[in-house]
Amino acid sequence: MSLLQPEASIWYVICWVVVGIRFMGKRIRLGSWRFLQIDDFLVIPAMMTLTILMAILHIIIHTNSNLIPPGMDVSTLTPDEVAERVYGSKLTIVVEQMQILTIWLLKACLLIMYSRMTDLLSLHRVVKGVAIYAGVAFVMMEILWFGVWCRPFAQYWAVPTNSTQCSAMVNHLITNAVLNISSDIMILLIPIPLVFKVKIPVKSKAVLGCIFFIGAFTIFAAARNKYESFTHPFSSNWTIWYLREAFTAMLCANLPLARPVMQRVFGLGDWTHRDTTTRTGSVFGNTSRYGSSLFHRRSNRDSRLPISKPMPIIPRPVSDEYLNQCISPLEIRYDTEIRIDSPASTFSYDKASMLELAKSDDQPKYPDPLDAKSLGPSTPTSEQVITVCYAERNRDTRIM
Template sequence: MANADTEAFTLLALGLLFIIVRVYVRWSQVGSPLNFAVDDYLMPLAGLVFTGETVAAHLVRSQFDGLTNSYMTDEQRAAVHPTSREYYNRVWGSKIQVIGWSLYAMILWLIKFCVAIYYSRLTTGLNHLPTRVRFAYILLGVTYLTVALTIILGCQPMRKNWQIYPNPGNICQPTNSTLSVLVVVIPNVITDLYLMSIPLPLLWAVKIPTRQKITLLGLFSSAAFIIMAGIIRAVTIMTSGPNGAVSGSQWACRETFVSIIVSNLPIIQPLIRRGAGMVGLSGLFSSRGQNSSYKFRGESVPLGSRVTQTGTGTEMGKKSRTRTRVSVSMHDRGTGHGGWGSDEEGLVGGKAGDIKVTQETIIEREVVSKGGGERNAEGFEWEDGGKRMNNMR
């Protein structure tokens, strides 16, 4: 059990370190905690809940010998005297298990809300993606209420959660309650899969180098590790026998740790990218020298592009082939505080400020000539890192 405690507190320390780094990066981006988004406050709260979860797991292992009211035959239940130390350990171990389940669900859904809020900033104005994020809020709210209420109210009266004799039934054995296991793992997997699907359209739409796209695909698909950890925890609880309380607590801490790491990776990616550049791996993140564009309604439209016509006029109503010079800019949405840049900049791998890429293309269009003059070509400008397109007349 000493090794389990060492692992749990090591994961806690690393998880809190990641949260601190995230706060530092966001502080650098927005200039002041007063400018933090909601998820910047929720993530430290998740760190506090992670601390409580780890302490609860430690108490079950070290103070109550990993004992609960589960994994006992009727004969064993009848043999445990209410004044014995074993009875005391089993009662309090079961109470801590109820608390542990509640903290476990709370931290997972806090992290999910952080991810959804981050995606809301990332997808503002991009086709139907904001609608999908708003649905994620509803999905997360409904599933969390379902999970939390099931953990608290699934066994009635609540004192049966730590009843030793007579047998309170599986539903009132918090360590291995089938109801608790399923009502947590199924919504947990469903919500993670849904959140993981939100940024994928961005990866297919944005024109970036293939290796950078693979890097981002791996970044957003890393939630699969959370899903795997959740499933392993559920299976472990149902199959571990008398060690289920300890094993389940261990996997809860592991899953929480992985959730914190995965959810904060996109935020701290600018810092990771800087470190990668120092060791010669900046190519995994940088798109310098490449044409950055976004497919809009089936067409490829450069990010931050302004189109100006350089050809000559023709007669009214005739088509002409004009040579167009396109200046591509990726705008930094940071506040100018010398930080790491915006969320969008962190994903596409540009540096803070404008990145201009020039290309030439041939566009067929109708131009109208009046008195030897010619109407200017229509220009399009993507603002806020590719979030809105304004028609400039």
């Protein structure tokens, strides 16, 4: 394998393209680079550690280490060969740390994104639990690596070593496999309940399915590179699986946030928008864009009843990126219909508030129906009917 090898080079270029699309999408969504979030800033060091990992793996496959085959006489090694093995062993330490940092930085990016998505959901506790587990796993693995498995630490590059734990690193590889794969599975399972609840087009579901497939392949690559390390320790097959795990993890962490650009290029719908047609229809009835069909006149009998309060709209939890789209204000319109039946059969229609009608000095004066002097024998009693219509106008506002 080399930096120019087709597979490694293609993976590396794709990762940079996806990261660039992620930042372009964030710029489109948030409107300014100043609003970038913590997970956005963690992607940059993750790409740097991935670059270092790829570069050093290119050197390691051509360099020997202190992992000496059984039966080999170490005393036959020349000083140059010993120096080469010391150098290769030090590079192996760097590779292992770059791999760990890359994977755990990307785990942090995904968990921060999930934390925003589930901020008001009960699933938020699950995200916190997985984040604590991943953080404790990282700290414990590093403590075991630097202070327990190989003592003194310089034995990691000694030729020969005083323990196989300093050359083959069996205990570390087992610990890494258990903690890494278990946390990956937890992170992959977190968004599944959200996907089942949301109603999105089939095309968008297919895109999400591809992202889940990449996440599953990341777990497979993590298991495969440990398998190669245990079964073929003197081969370099494990190196390409280290890269495949890191590359696919990078794609899995960045593709969900590349949605704004992919929407514009491929015409995809909103992946996180829930279909609220049924809900809004059951609450407000069949409405047009401006909800004009909601407003029906009440009868004279109903007009004497107190006006009921509108049903509150409880926002559903969504991501910060989605909330930035909901900038249209909620408009409330109150219509008051006045109908006056008088002896002259006149009809008046106006729009005014009840308070204005009560205080207006321009209202016509009606005779008191109990005043016999003011009523003739054939003069009908004047009737004032006030019909109040409540209207809620929801223009370009999404129900969250």
